[in-house]
Amino acid sequence: MHSWAARHVLEQHAPPGGVFGFEKESKAKKNETAAERGAGGTAAPPLPPLPLPQQSSLPPPHDVMITNGNNPTLEAVLRLFCDRGDDLLCEEYTYPHVAESLALPAGIVPCPVACDVGSGSNGDDEFDGGYDDGGGIRPEALDAAIAARVAARPDGRAPKLLYTVPVGQNPTGAVAGRERRQKVYAVCRKWGVAIVEDDPYYYLQYGNGDGDGKAKKKKEEEGSEEEEQQQPLKGLHGLGASYLSLDVDGRVIRLDSFSKVLFPGVRLGWATAPRAVIDKLVCHLHGVALGAPPLAQVLTSALLLRGWGGGDDGPGGLGGPGGGGAGPFAGFERHVQTMQREYRRRASVAHAAASRHLAGLASWRRPAAGMFLWATLAADLAPVADAALARARSAGVVVVPGAYAHCSGDRERPCACFRLSFAGASDEALEEGIRRLGAALRATRGEMATE
Secondary structure: OHHHHHHHHHHHHOOOOOOOOOOOOOHHHOOOOHHHHHOOOOOOOOOOOOOOOOOOOOOOOEEEEEEOOHHHHHHHHHHHHOOOOOEEEEEOEOOHHHHHHHHHHHOOEEEEEOEEOOOOOOOOOOOOOOOOOEOEEOHHHHHHHHHHHHHHOOOOOOOOEEEEOOOOOOOOOOEOOHHHHHHHHHHHHHHOOEEEEEOOOOOOEOOOOOOOHHHHHHHHHHOOHHHHHOOOOOOOOOOOOOOHHHOOOOOEEEEEEOOOOOOHHHOOEEEEEEHHHHHHHHHHHHHHOOOOOHHHHHHHHHHHHHHHOOOOOOOOOOOOOOOOOOOOOHHHHHHHHHHHHHHHHHHHHHHHHHHHHOOOOEEEOOOOEOOEEEEEEOOOOHHHHHHHHHHHHHOOOOOEEHHHHEOOOOOOOOOOEEEEEOOOOOHHHHHHHHHHHHHHHHHHHHHHHHO
């Protein structure tokens, strides 16, 4: 398992070299504070956008470790990097478990960063953040959020970590394009912030969202659903740049998981980070969890290396015979493409049903990755969002209110957004559920008109 993950990471996401240096500055900058780097007075000018580095011919100073899923690894990262009272930068709407179960109980304060969720493909462009991609963290907002936290802290220290889900973000479904990621990385480099890149949905990319959002949106508007379903799938080699591939100085910790592409119960993933970080993670995780489940490793390894195989690495290897195809990861790539095709179809079903039943009631974007549709209620329904979604629940429709995913963990926070999952429901259930949701929203609007 380790050899498979290591080779895959180094081939697909290899940083261009560099050292573990986000806490090791040059002697000339040793005494320079975070405030001096970017918060007034002697503020340094912002770094220009980083060009996408070319992959190095030499192995980067990163390593890979097998994990028992992303959540325990993320908890370990927070324990290693953060102290009680530290800030954790994250998307304004983020994976609820991060705030409720990991950060807040440890005394770590989630710090929201404004995001875009991409242009609305139902004719509403209110989500367009000015980048030709599928949404994600606004680099300008990230810079401002860090500056605000530096100014507010007596020690003038910047947050240590940015937690982000850049692909198929939970709950918004956003997919950060290359330009946006480059600028986010530049901001983190400016302030000395490490990036935790949580990518369980990375292989579930099936649409636009890597720097071609507007062009692809126009094509979608002009073409039919059938034509959209016939577009080439991304496979393993069309997935775009990760933060890890941009990492020139060792500030990215990338978390991957098999749970979304193989089966949920496998509880198996891998972490890629500078070797110094991996060494610490190994010590911590082996002390609290005794490593990833051996049976899951054996079964997954047998599936990847022997069951699928494929390529030119000899019997039983990554490219060995038996995979029915040439090239490394051939069998895994066919499986990933099958998953991409199926989730693209489910996303299309959800989008089409929303277009039929939620038009004029909410705005949303057509998903390009992951398994969620994120929507915002119309302006007149926003003040009564709780009542409208409660009516939907009484009709047997379960959606996640946006407040549940706010990084503050405050479920009572007013929010006009909601998340709809299309991961497990049948086509018929999706159609009927969204129809009932639309009926509940229209009934709520009707009650408002009679008051």
